[in-house]
Amino acid sequence: MDLGVFFIVLGAVLAAGLSGMGSAKGTSLVGQAAAGVVSEDPSKFGKVLILQVLPATQGLYGLLIAILTLSFTGIMGSGNVGYTWQQGLAICAADLPMAIVGYFSAVQQAKAAAAGVGIVAKKPNESGKAITFAALVETYAILALLVSVLALNGLTKLFA
């Protein structure tokens, strides 16, 4: 296996791995807060579940980038993987926005969502505001996803 393929796979693994780690950490944190509220008032399950799901999306974005990376470069599919190590490294770099922003935005979004769980616990009618506060953090995960997709698309076309 040449070094170009190694860097491409490394990028895909980082995108899926780091984003997944962030989401796992985030959903766990909000899950603990949600469990605290539900143990006192089970009727709030639906509202806190929405908040727990929010930091899970980064993991999915990371998975999407990993699949796109492996698919665009032919590692998954055509088998045409003739990339130099410099080209492989550039594709790996394209995956990094999603990997890094995915991890940190999931953790930070979880903190906002856990705070939102507190709002739901005390003022269930204000749950929409709690969701909005946490959902805004998602913006940066989406921007990172967009950058990674555009960079991947551009680079694979350039190296074709």
Next chain:
Amino acid sequence: MSRMKETDYTFAVARIRANEARLIGASELSSLASAPGYTECARRLREKGYEIEGTDYNAALEKRLREMWALIGEILPDPAQFNSILIRNDFHNLKVCLKALVTGKSPEGLYAAPCVYAPEEIRACVYARDNANLPPELQHADRSAYRILSKTGFAQLADTVIDRAALEHAIEMAKTADHPVMLRLAQTEAALTGIKVLYRCIRTGKAKSFMERAVCANDFYDKADIIAAADSGMEAFLDHVRRTDFAAGADALTESTAAYEKYADDRRLALLSAGKSETFGISALVGYYFAVRAEVLDLRILLSGKLNGLPDDTIRERMRMLYV
């Protein structure tokens, strides 16, 4: 004591938030104070879950405090993190046991709860004069207070020695708890108590040496300076307090000791109000602990006032600030 991360309290804080929704708010309390008579007040409180039967409201209030501690004890990731707050009750229990030993009366029904050590253990050691088997924090205070009581019978000095030791140990334990709110609380408690003790010392004409034994050093004021001011008389003392962070406390003292007690309770609760917006960490739990205590104290003032036919305004004046 294990080192805790702020996020270790996530589950506990969420449960506390759910329980905070059941606390009595300021407007609700004001409405209770306007209720026509004790019976109506008790009826409204029964709707809030207080099981008040007839004119005996104490059992219902005590039950509320027990339930609060049962909840906090259940959800605290490490119960030792609360020791700096609870240890003062252990020192109170030591005081009760020592007095019971000297006077020959039973200490039953006088113990404070919740506490770090079982009162029965303290009682057994005190009665057997088995100082070595007392919890380490209590040993020195026990030796000193027992010596004073057995040799001079000066109960007030013995109380003072125990109270100061309680404050000092609370500060030491708060330092090891590694939660800034615990240390702030312990330091504030020491400062507020020091001012109250010195005020009483001046009123009763106590010597400077007594003041030195009674006051616990803290971060808010210099112990030597405030004792020197207290030794110069009430005016100098109050002027000195006005230059500290407790200026409003000096004004409360000029009114009455009851006004100062109210000021101290409100000050303690104001310190914890930041915990209302924290999602992680122990602050929310400490806040809830004092919130329920403040609620119970207010209800005690309210119900006793209503039962004794006090005017609504007088009842309101005596009520403490609420957490919610």
